[in-house]
Amino acid sequence: MTRSRPAAWLLLLALAAPAAHAGLFDDDEARKAILDLRQRQEQGDARLRASMAENQAQLLEQINLLKRSLLELNNQLEVMRAEMARLRGQDEQLQRDLSEVQRAQADIQKAQKDVQQGVNERISKLEPVKVTVDGREFLVDPEERRQYEEAMALLRKSDFAAASSAFTGFNRRYPASGYTPSLLFWRGNAQYALREYREAISSFRSLVSTAPDHVRAPESLLAIANCQMELKDNKAARRTIDELMKTYPKSEAAQAGKERLASLR
Missing domain, CATH: 1.25.40.10 (Tetratricopeptide repeat domain)
Structure with a gap:
């Protein structure tokens, strides 16, 4: 009975060895798969971050471009306002000048009328x-x-x-x-x-x-x-x-x- 125990243990060890080897192999594969998954996830995260950074950069560039466009547009509006104010001032000055010319013409016409009336009166005083x-x-x-x-x-x-x-x-x-x-x-x-x-x-x-x-x-x-x-x-x-x-x-x-x-x- 005593002699048979070592043999039994050996038999058990022989039977158990493939199963242990198989379990060890399965753990490595799992770790490898996990590492691979983690790597892919990190790569995906990196690509996502890169894409987000690129999009953010593009968005920031678009925002800056829009700001520059708005600034340029505002400058153009200011120029246009200044031009309109200048033209309005010119129009008002032209209106004043026109009024002065019209008054001057009216004065000239009145003076001519007075002169003509005076001439007519003188002529009427002389004509039989x-x-x-x-x-x-x-x-x-x-x-x-x-x-x-x-x-x-x-x-x-x-x-x-x-x-x-x-x-x-x-x-x-x-x-x-x-x-x-x-x-x-x-x-x-x-x-x-x-x-x-x-x-x-x-x-x-x-x-x-x-x-x-x-x-x-x-x-x-x-x-x-x-x-x-x-x-x-x-x-x-x-x-x-x-x-x-x-x-x-x-x-x-x-x-x-x-x-x-x-x-x-």
């Missing part, structure tokens, strides 16, 4: 104008008409002395005026009102002598007769009325003179 007095039409200077109308205005206001003086001054200044026959008649009336009968006779007689066909000529002869009557010269008055009736027999003055003649006899 057509008037009609006592049925007669003729040309007179504007100043000539003005002075005659002023003298007539004095007569209408019954300022006979001033009217007589104005008529006399007018006659000296415009001796050949178309107003002269009418002027002599109205001056004679002003003198008659002032009881300047001899002067009135002279005025009326001048009218009859220079313009016997004038509408006021018959009235002038009757007025002469009235002045002579005021002077108590009835004989001369009768002669004047006879002249009136012979020269202007159909006139109203002749009819009035005929009635007046009866009172003189």
Whole structure:
């Protein structure tokens, strides 16, 4: 029994040796597989980190590029704002300049209008104008008409002395005026009102002598007769009325003179 134990142990060892060898081999393979897996994982992690680093670098570059683009765009916007401000300033200056030019043009036009009006007024003062007095039409200077109308205005206001003086001054200044026959008649009336009968006779007689066909000529002869009557010269008055009736027999003055003649006899 004692002899058989070593043999048994040897048999057991012989039977167990392949199994132990097989287990040792399996552990190495597992470790190798684990190491290989770990290596692949580390490599994958490294590639991932490298890829992430590369992506991060690319992203950072893109961000920097975007920042530069934004900065450049902002600079362009600032340039554009400055240009717009400059153009706006130029536009405002042009508007002011245009307003100044328009005001200057308006001033020039007004000045030209004033000058033209002044020239027209001067010309109008020099150009003859057509008037009609006592049925007669003729040309007179504007100043000539003005002075005659002023003298007539004095007569209408019954300022006979001033009217007589104005008529006399007018006659000296415009001796050949178309107003002269009418002027002599109205001056004679002003003198008659002032009881300047001899002067009135002279005025009326001048009218009859220079313009016997004038509408006021018959009235002038009757007025002469009235002045002579005021002077108590009835004989001369009768002669004047006879002249009136012979020269202007159909006139109203002749009819009035005929009635007046009866009172003189």
